[in-house]
Amino acid sequence: MSFLRTFHNIVTDQALSFDQKSQALLSFGLQVFQLDIGIISQVEDNHYTVIYVACYNQELQTGASFPLENTYCVHTLKADKALSFHHAGQSKIATHPCYQNFQLESYIGAPIKIDGKTYGTVNFSSVEPSLPFTSEHIDYIELFAQWLGAELSRNQFIYELEVNNKTLQKLESAAKIGTWQFNLVNNHIDWSAQTKILHEVSPDYQPNIQDALAFYKSTDDQNLISEAIEVAIQTGESWNLELEIITAKNKAVWVATKGSAEFVNGKCIRLFGTIQDITDSVELRQELRRKKEEAEFALAERSKLFAKISHELRTPLNGIIGMLTAAIDEGDNSRRRDKLKVALRSSDLLLCIINEVLDYSKISYGELSLEPSHFLLETVFVDLVSLFTPLCQNKSIQLRHKLEIENATYVHFDVTRLGQIVSNLLNNAIKFTHSGYVELTVHTRKIDHQILLTLSVSDTGIGMSQSTLNALFKPFVQGAENISQKYGGTGLGLSIVKELVEMMEGEIKVESELGVGTTFTVNLTMFEGVQETHESEPIPQIKDAEILKVLVVDDNEINRIVMESCLLKINIKPEFAIDGRDAVFKCRKTQYDLIFMDCIMPEMDGWQATKQIRKERLISPEVPVAALTANTSESDKLECKKAGMDLFITKPIKLPMLYKAVKEAIDVKACKQLV
Incomplete structure (x- = not known):
């Protein structure tokens, strides 16, 4: 919303001339794209001339001219659309003369057109790599180019009129x-x-x-x-x-x-x-108004999310804090164990809420991707029935299931997201059903090398009105206000289910009658899979762990205490560093056999620290560095690997992954001793 308001204020300020508006837009663009140089150019006969320029070091002046092929804009004009890249040195244009001569790493630009003909470009660049440009950035640079094209066109017409005595x-x-x-x-x-x-x-x-x-x-x-x-x-x-x-x-x-x-x-x-x-002008105003409304809607949705999540987080946090506080002074071991179990269940609920928010955030920004694997289809539903049966028994309702799946049906699909879809539907049905039953029905049909899956979750619960059905898959919606107050929840579950089903190119339908019950039906198409054998991976028995010199790098004191508690179970007393800079300092003084490295830290983050440690060879190349991070995307894993990290451990930390890192470090140390 701030971008649209500032842009509108600049281009509609009648006190400014076109030259002043152009300079103001370039200065504004430097802030929007966080780059160092902004240029409005004119291109004639394959020659690039700087018409307006804004740069922090004042090295580039108006009137400077270059061969078009020596500028990044040659690619923009060939593509005839907005282009961007944030790290030229790691791209296919690293050999371009512009990179060779000026070392410009990041660039975003769009062609300026007057009456369908290319006038030049508006572009921004920097010698430093930038964050990847978003679709919003592309919209902004195109909006700059459209306005400049329209204004240059108007100015050109006015100039022609003046030359011809304004006839x-x-x-x-x-x-x-x-x-x-x-x-x-x-x-x-x-x-x-x-x-x-x-x-x-x-x-x-x-x-x-x-x-x-x-x-x-x-x-x-x-x-x-x-x-x-x-x-x-x-x-x-x-x-x-x-x-x-x-x-x-x-x-x-x-x-x-x-x-x-x-x-x-x-x-x-x-x-x-x-x-x-004035059609163009009106349409531009309407477009600006539409973008402003979209920005305001997004802001309202974000505010609604914060308010909703803030409310929902308090219940599990109250359970965790209350039970742990009570357990401190509890003398009876049995009652203390019961309180700790309540705290653990509350922490599981808290983790579910956080995962829902993270999934919704990833979906909103297009960052969620499917990760298919080969698995036995029936096991997904058998496991879920086993998981949800106790919940139904606690509410004195039946959990029926009818699995019409051919024996040994293996599929190649995202098993985690499939389980998430069914789990959300079952959890939703159980939550809103007080008597009767919840029924899971699964049917498969094989066509060529594809498996057509139809699953339905039915219940005899409270049902839904037509108005609720109309808004059912919108985020944060749970029907009437009293429903949300009585049953709780973030209102994101069904929204996530719908997004996942659409990502899988499937279909979800719902039928419901108020006071009678609800049926959700999902249709998915899967590719036929193959049987894969997996050796079981129990937590290894750690021997000789005490011989390891282990460094834990984390700026958070609680995380350091958790890591120490886990490692002490296997006779490892680790040393600690409070940030990346401290880790490099300690590695210069001590040869470590294993490093657990948090990624997000002040002063120097985990990626920078690992690169520095590897660069200075402060540890042997074989010594493992395990990333500790709450980020789980493929891009995060790739960034860790590029930094020199060997293992990837997600938070909350699970002991098997921790033990795996320790076992690998012991094996490396044993091999070095043999040599």
């Missing part, structure tokens, strides 16, 4: 302004050639007052212009209106119509004025 014919042709006059003495209307072109009528067209008014699109617009004419005739008051007309060829055009009255001896004898095609 009326040139004015009408260039600016799309037509003139008209209405002689009240003889009721004769005269339209200029441009006015007839604007209305898309023939050159010999002769309008009357009724025909002229009939071109205006709506009755309201016709009444407005009629009223303005009457007021002008009676009082001499001029008018300036923006209205929509429908041309003779049925084309909708926005026009600015201006009119004045001429009086002789106190009587109006003539009306005259101009009419101008």
Whole structure:
């Protein structure tokens, strides 16, 4: 919303000239894209000339000229659309003359067009790599280019008109302004050639007052212009209106119509004025308004998310804090164990809420991806039935299931997300059912090498009204207000289910009747899989772990305490570093056999620290560095690998992955001793 407001304030400031607006836009662009150089260029005969420039070091001046092929803009003009890259040195254009000569790492630019012809470009660049540019950044640079093209076009027309002594014919042709006059003495209307072109009528067209008014699109617009004419005739008051007309060829055009009255001896004898095609300007304003509304809606949704999540987090946090506080002074071991179990269940609920929020966030930004694997299809549903049966028993309802799946049906699909879909539907059904049953039905049909899966989850719960069904898959929606208050939850579950099903190119349908129950049906198409054998991976028995020198790097004290508690279980007393800089310092003094490295830290993060440690060879190349991170995307894993990390351990930390890292470190140390 801030971008649109600032852009609008610059381009509509009548106190600024075009030159001043152009410089202001470039300066604004430097802030938006967080780059160092902004240029508006003109390209003629494969030569690139700087028309306007904004840069922090003032090294580039207006009028500087370069061969077009030596600039990144040559790619933008060839593509005939906005282009961007954030790290040229690691891309296929690292050999480009612009990179070789100026070492410009990041760039975003768009072609400026005047009447369909390329005028030049507007572009921003920097010698430092930037964060990847988003689709919003592409929209912004295109908006800059569109406005510059329109303004350059208008200025060019005005210049041509001035050169040609501002003749009326040139004015009408260039600016799309037509003139008209209405002689009240003889009721004769005269339209200029441009006015007839604007209305898309023939050159010999002769309008009357009724025909002229009939071109205006709506009755309201016709009444407005009629009223303005009457007021002008009676009082001499001029008018300036923006209205929509429908041309003779049925084309909708926005026009600015201006009119004045001429009086002789106190009587109006003539009306005259101009009419101008302002469709582009109106559409641009509408587009800006639409983007502003979208930004405001996104802000409102974000505020709603924060409020909802803030409320939902308090319940499990209260359980964790309350039970742990009570367990501290509890003398009875059995009661202490019960309190700790409640705290653990609360922590599981807290983790579920956090995972829902993270999934929704990833979906919103297009970062969620499917990770297919080969698995036995039936086991997913058997495991879920086993998991949810106790929940149904606790509520005295039945969990029915009917699995019509051929034996040994293996599929290649994302087993985690499939389980998430079914789990969300079952959990939802159980939550809103107080008596009767919840039923899971699964049916498969094989066609060629594909498995067509149909699953349904039915319940005899509270059901839904039509208004609730209409908004069912929208985030944060749980029906009536009393439903949300009574049952809790984030309202993200079904929204995530729908997004996942659509990502899988499937279909989800729902049927419900208030007070009777609900049925969700999901149709998915899967590829046939193959059986894979996996050796079981129990937690290894660690021997000789105490011989390891282990460094834990984390800026959070609680995380360090957790890691120490886990490692002490296997006789490892680790050393600690509070950030990346401290880790490098300690590695210069001590040879470690294993490093657990947090990624997000102040001063120096885990990636930078690992690169520095590897670069200075402060540990042997074989010594493992295990990343500790709450980020689980493939891009995060790739970044860790590039930094020199060997293992990837996600938070909350699971002991098997921790033990695996220790076992690997022991094996490395044993091999070194043998050598």
